[in-house]
Amino acid sequence: MTNLKQTLFKINHRELIFATLMGSLAFAVRNVGFFVMISYPFRLDPRWVFSLLAACWAGPEGGLIAGTLAALKLDKPVQADLAAIPAHFLIGIVARLLITRKVNSVYACLLWPVVGVPLYMLTTLLFTPAAATVALIPILAFIGVTSAVIAFAVGLAAEKRASGLLGRIRR
Numbered sequence: 588m589t590n591l592k593q594t595l596f597k598i599n600h601r602e603l604i605f606a607t608l609m610g611s612l613a614f615a616v617r618n619v620g621f622f623v624m625i626s627y628p629f630r631l632d633p634r635w636v637f638s639l640l641a642a643c644w645a646g647p648e649g650g651l652i653a654g655t656l657a658a659l660k661l662d663k664p665v666q667a668d669l670a671a672i673p674a675h676f677l678i679g680i681v682a683r684l685l686i687t688r689k690v691n692s693v694y695a696c697l698l699w700p701v702v703g704v705p706l707y708m709l710t711t712l713l714f715t716p717a718a719a720t721v722a723l724i725p726i727l728a729f730i731g732v733t734s735a736v737i738a739f740a741v742g743l744a745a746e747k748r749a750s751g752l753l754g755r756i757r758r
Contacts, residue, residue: 598648606649609641610656616704629726635734638671639699640742642678643692650679670706677702693742700731708730 598606613634623631638657642650654675660669682695704727711723 596647598646602645602649602716602758603652606641606645607656609637610644610653613637613653613657614643616755617657617659625729631733631737632730633737635730636741637698638675639678639696639734639738642675642747643682643695643738643742645679646683647676647679650675650677650682663745668707668710669747670710672705674699674706691746693739693746695740696735696742699735699738700728704728704731730740736744 616634616637617632621633623633625631634657636710638650638653641653651672654672657675658671660668662718678695678698680691681698685692685694704724707727708724
């Protein structure tokens with residue numbers, strides 16, 4: 588039986604670099620203000636695609652790094668999506684557990700709406716308690732589901748392409 592603590596909380600240099608790179612991309616996307624407006628107030632925020640893939644491929648430590656970078660917005664005052672950090676950490680843990688069971692870790696991306704939306708609702712209610720915050724539920728659910736599906740599709744495509752490249756190199 589493998590030591591679960593050593594399996595879950597172990598990051599190598601490549602994963603650290605990957606998580607930092609993907610978190611930095613998410614940070615840049617958020618601070619530039621890049622998003623796709625679907626219909627007000629529904630918009631697609633591509634930063635979550637980068638940070639979710641980092642959590643899936645680099646584990647809980649990578650999720651902490653990428654989630655923290657994706658959460659930061661450099662305004663005056665500095666803003667942070669506090670719910671993003673623990674959500675990415677939990678997704679990283681689930682991804683590592685999936686890997687130990689020989690399941691593709693990208694399936695952990697689909698956990699984002701299940702974990703992220705309630706955490707965002709909780710932090711919104713804690714920091715801005717108002718009856719109107721209940722109206723955010725469909726918006727948060729839309730953003731969470733679309734981000735998870737896009738990250739899942741991109742992750743599967745990237746892994747399929749990478750395995751194809753590795754197969755050609757080994758021949």
